[in-house]
Amino acid sequence: MAEQQAPITAPIRRGPLDGRAPVTADGVSLTLPAFAGKLVLRGGSDDGAFTAAAAKVLGAGLPLAPNTAARGPRGLALWLGPTEWMVHVDADTCDALAAELTAAFAGLHAAVVDVSDYYAVMRLGGPRARDVLAKGCPLDLHPDRFDVDHCAQTRFVASAILLHQVDVGPTYDIQVRWSFADFLWTYLADAMREFTSR
Amino acid sequence: MLPIRCPWCGEREQTEFSYGGEAHIVRPTDSADLTDAEWGDYVFFRTNPRGLHYERWFHAFGCRRWFNMARDTVSGAIHGTYRPGEPRTDVPDAPRVPVAGGDGGEG
Amino acid sequence: MKRYSIFSLVRNALSYHENWPKAWRSPDPKPAYDVIIIGGGGHGLATAYYLAKEHGITNVAVLEKSWIGGGNTGRNTTIVRSNYLMPESLALYDHALKLWEDLSQDLNYNVMFSPRGLLHLAHNVHDMQEIGRRGHAINAAGVDSEFVTREQVKAMVPIINLDCRYPVMGGLLQKRGGVARHDAVAWGYARGADARGVDIIQNCAVTGFRMDGGRVQGVETTRGFIAAPRIGVVVAGNSGALAAMAGFRLPIETTPLQAMVSEPLKPIIDCVVMSNTIHAYISQSDKGELVIGGSSDPYNSYAQRGSFDQIEHVVGPIVELYPALSRIRLMRHWAGITDITVDRSPIMSKTPVEGLFINCGWGTGGFKATPGSGHVFAHCLALGDLTPMAAPFTMDRFHTGALIDEGAAAAVAH
């Protein structure tokens, strides 16, 4: 058997939207936030041992109310379902956090799954962001109904998305599967076209 | 397009869901003891009522949870949704709907 | 029945059409018939017609709760074809197609059957394999079917966008397929059956069955009890309700199927074009309207209305495949209610009730079968037993497992 040799070039990690220039229009912009590590946490909302273990590692409790997100010292936790959360963390700390969580969940019916590369996140912000989203997302995003740190798994036209309102701008982070990212970006950019003067 | 209240996520548009057919059909655990006809009834035969229908939906684009819904197949009225294992939505004055298998165990 | 002919038309024109007789009578129900057909749609009326014409059984009533032809007969996209995959289906649907070919002359009523050709598109390798299998199977059975290339597709349908998101790779053509004037089918059969003595009784709803010792005696209706030793239930969209009245269940779920028409245009599509992958089908009526359909709404409903998102799911692909139609307007959309079996094949069956036969489960494709369904079912009712062509389609198949699985074998919807 041959000896292992160093790869010819250092591996580069890339996302499906790398290199995309921001898209801007009157009152709305589409940008790429920094790449984040992403972990799916599985466990029961009603499993106190699980929620406590998660809170201990994350430094903040998981958001237990549906359609909400909670920011903690180690990242942002988004409610996906009664047994499922998405945690966005600094990419560099993702592996370590995953390991800590896995250790903390020992003996529990719980799971940690690294999905950092599965999903891409794009950021749509500005006073007209709601108008752009309304072109494909059936949710009522009126601030009385959907506000900062609300999140929802829903759809934009045919794409399944995880929508998170980041600030009152409003700014939204839109998470989508890798293979849909290019399409969704293109669709959103097209939806913004109406708000450009040329 | 129906507005469907996911028992976890709240009201969402129908396009976030997929339909799962009649609810409360319990899979026989003694299938080896069933006749072909009894097994065929479980696999293929449905109540398909004109009127109140207990049915399953899946929040495919949302929390990915299955749940049950009571809906009238004629008037279109949705009488309520509830989680698996929870008692059926009580629908006053609704006709009693026979359930597969006759005795209607909760799913 | 006064026959329609050039002479009768001219003669009546000269008298300002004031002497045309009723196309069918509106008799009061008699107390008893030899056979009762429940359901005055195309299938039921055809059954009555062939009972009288082929079997000499004329003491027949067709009971229709509303107006004849008002169910799926009047709500479909009028497509006629026989290019099914399974030999049992092929035999049945081609039997129907052969009857279509002479139907106007047989009925002396122009049902405007137009065998203008029916094209199934293939958009990927899997589609090519599917039409490859189906095309060969159809040919093996001696039914017409041919493969066409991309270029031939373009020649047949000049406005098609071959290089749409799912590029067209080829197609399967049944030249004998086409469309017919849906309402005229019900009317023509009604007129023909009536002329042979069949009583067509509209606004007469069946409310129950009278039975004795497991044998059917007759039906309770909104116009009183009517006796008959042999009863055929042919009520697409309501089969479950009738079965429930008779005390049995069916392997059927009832769902809405929507369709739509555009404003009229001069001829722009000269054949029927269907696409499984794009999931929409289109033809153009003789009046010039584009007639468009797609897949069923997913959920059980008897409401004769579907969901608007389903309309979008059909129209989007139509515009993708035919970009020139984007500015043409959708005039009207509506829904029928279809009885869907798990194997997408119909049920022609005896029931647990002796003397009671059922013909249902034609799903989204019943219109094309109308003459064949009526012809075969009439024979069954006359015989008191299932004919060889009907025999594979009994309810028993859902117990034995001998499905005729057009659905699993990737036959197209509709």
Place this chain on the structure above:
Amino acid sequence: MAQPLRLAAGGRVDRGRTLRFTFDGRTYTGHPGDTLASALLANGVRLLGRSYKYHRPRGLYSAGAEEPSALVTLGAGARAEPNTRATQVELFDGLVARSQNAWPALGFDVSAVIGAFSRFLPAGFYYKTFMWPKSLWMTYEKVIRDAAGPVHGPRQADPDRYEQRYAHCDVLVVGAGPAGLMAALAAGRTGARVILADDQPEAGGGLLTDPAGIGGGAGLDWVRATVAALADMPEVTVLPRTTVVGYHDYNYLGALERVTDHLPPDAGGNAPRQRLWKIRAKQVVLATGAIERPLVFADNDRPGVMLAGAARTYMNRFGVLPGREMVVFTNNDGAYATALDAASHGARVQVVDLRPDPRGPLPEAAREAGIPIHAGATVCGVAGSKAVTGVRVRALSDDGKGLAGPAKSLPCSVLAMSGGWTPTVHLFSQARGKLAFSADLGAFVPAAGDPLNPNRPAGACNGSLGLDACLREGREAGLAAAHDTGHVADHPPDLPLADSLPQEPPRLLWTLPAEKAGTAGEKTQFVDLMGDVTVADVRLAEREGYASVEHLKRYTATGMGTDQGKTSNINAMAIMADARGVTIPEVGHTTFRPNYVPVAFGAVAGRSVGDLFQQARPTAMHEWHVAQGAVFEDVGDWKRPWYFPRPGETMHDAVQRECKAVRTSVGIVDASTLGKIDIQGPDAADLLNMVYTNAWSKLGIGRCRYGVMLNEHGMIFDDGVTTRLGEHHYHMTTTTGGAARVMSWLEEWLQTEWPDMRVFCTSVTEQWAVAALNGPRSRELLAGLTDIDLDPETFPFMAMKEGTVAGIPARVYRISFTGEMAYEVNVPAGYGLALWQALMDRGAAFDICPYGTETMHVLRAEKGFIIAGQDTDGTVTPHDAAMDWIVSKKKADFIGRRSLFRADTMRPGRMQLVGLLTEDPAVVLPEGAQVAERAQAGQAFAAIGHVTSSYMSPNVGRSIALAMVADGFNRTGQTLSVPTLDGRVHRAVVGGTVFFDPEGERARG
């Protein structure tokens, strides 16, 4: 004067600007604020089109969406828009319109000769003729088709954009007339979220026609103030040029906004042409107004015969006098307003009133104005073919069914008629609302709404025609609708006083006596102008038994035109009622269907066409494949490399080369699209035991196993390899097409049937990019790039190890879909391209060959591995697929197990998977070809099966095929016939399904 009928003053048009447009090639002028219809009328253009069936000359009939006659083709080329109502087209500079249904010219239409034969073409004549000889039907049909459609559609792709958007509100108000404005104002004051949609460019509704006063001032001043107040409310959205077209369950309504249709082409910037709003409203107020009914008399379709309200609209809104000599023909008081307005503009006006002694305030005003009134009389004839020149008037008998006295001829250029008003209940009815017949109005009115769709009809839509009633009902409806959404106004708007005159009841005579008796007279009394349906047709339908309202519609085509019978339906029902001798409610009404007005397909498709039609899913290595010139295959939404042709290679060449390369050295395939599911939990093995046919309890950690899933029918629906990663941790793979289905399947069973199973399933499909190395030198290649010990003793076939590959954290699975030694390298998708490039770079020394799905399929077929969905089709059990070995005999249960023991699934002679080798090794059977025991060229035969997979195999050195054949397992060695469509009959021998390396040593090596 350029516009002979343009009034010097008045109306809402901007006379300061002149717009030029053409109709049938002639240039005319109009002004901003005009519709195409009003501008044509201003120019004295009467003849606008030809009718559908008889090619009768037709002109302008109405001023709105109900228009049945004035249909034109707007624009040209790719932007040609057929069947456009001139009444709904806002005029813009450069507008081009053409008449329809006329050849060679509108004024001289050859097909008008058909009218002379109209006696031979009654309703339903098609059904009675064209049957002889049978062989000629398709020829007849071609003529019918060519004649039927009014106009050609565009042949080029539509260059315009269409948008869609969702909207949510508490109260949607449909219609911005007095009732709708009042409703929106009242609801808006509560703070509720309100959308007000109106199809016109400016609000006002009937007030644009009727300059009635409100609150002591001009009605339009009140409109202006109300619109301004609404604009100041942040939660109120006003949508002009927006027609609510469909009312679906749970108050979901579609509304079409014509965003830039009123601008010249390309003048709209980046705004779309149209936008379809999809509105979910908690409450709806329907203030959709009413549509005027025509009267039914001889030649009531001539150009110049129009609705009285429309005539008034042209005067008051558009500043156009419809004619200098006007006869107003009415059964009610309202039309006198048209007479008075026309007289005030200097027209010579006379009134013909069906009522013997009209005495309401409006008729009295007309008398005072000196307008002659022919009371108790009817119009019984219209002179003039392409334009009205006069009418014949005779007294009515007392019962209204006969004519009395001598005929008078009244010269006129326009006949403005009114048969009363029909509430626009289309949306109410679409919303499942029940209608009741109002004998006073002679129309169906809303009776009971459906609780599914909470709405309130208000004003004319509700049958309340007076302005005061409109305002009152609008206010009440707006407040109540808002209240029902939890909003109450601190200061609800006051109800303004409105000018409303009392009116005497109309005299409802649904058909008017004709001078010619019977059908001869009735055949020019038009009921439905669009379908050329006459009174004679309706009576014929009844005579022949097509007497139900739906049969009437379908037999005569009444209401089937693009106007959907807005002006004709009630008249047709009434005439049918008369023919049948029953009441109108006994006849009933047809169902109102969406759309209220036709909607461009483009608007329904929205932006999801072209590049945005449906996502094409790329893998992490996609750009490399593109750069290498891969030909792609669509697999679901995925783009997968199909093959990698080198310059000059055909697909066959490329695939043969790729197939050989894999078995001689090493090939690499992008397997990223396979579905992947992370399964964790103490009961994970129990789940696998239920969803797979084989046993999973004893699979060791780090080991992989192939599994087959059945549906509950017992039929194969997916397959794949699952690996045990840890004590309670598995990694499942599925087919590419089955990924989503299997994920949902697992969740379904876990959540609904086995909620106590402690298992979490998480999709990880796109977390992992997968490069699969296949071939005898795969180990050698991989070894140079990994820290994993590849020693086959410790890393045998069907095992998994973790480590790094090319410096990337990886899971490497020793599984094989080719029967070769193979390593599937899984890395986080972000590293997929880096991995692929490293393998290619290092692989150069091994002549590594990238291959696509086609080669993958050939190689697996050489090994007899099935593809679920190709070799199986949902009717195949594992036994049928020659895979008995994968069905556990010990497990008491798994999904689909019981179905394997049914009479038919146990039946001998089922379709079974076998290998087929053609006698001529060069012949590659077509996939799908049918198999027979014996068949002759060109003859039908009894098929006993079909070819599922078929390839030229360079490694076997001949063609190979898999086939499903009845009783196939017992036919080994038999020679069967395979006829193909080119007329040849091939012969092939039945054998096993494994054509290459039957011992399977290569994969294990």
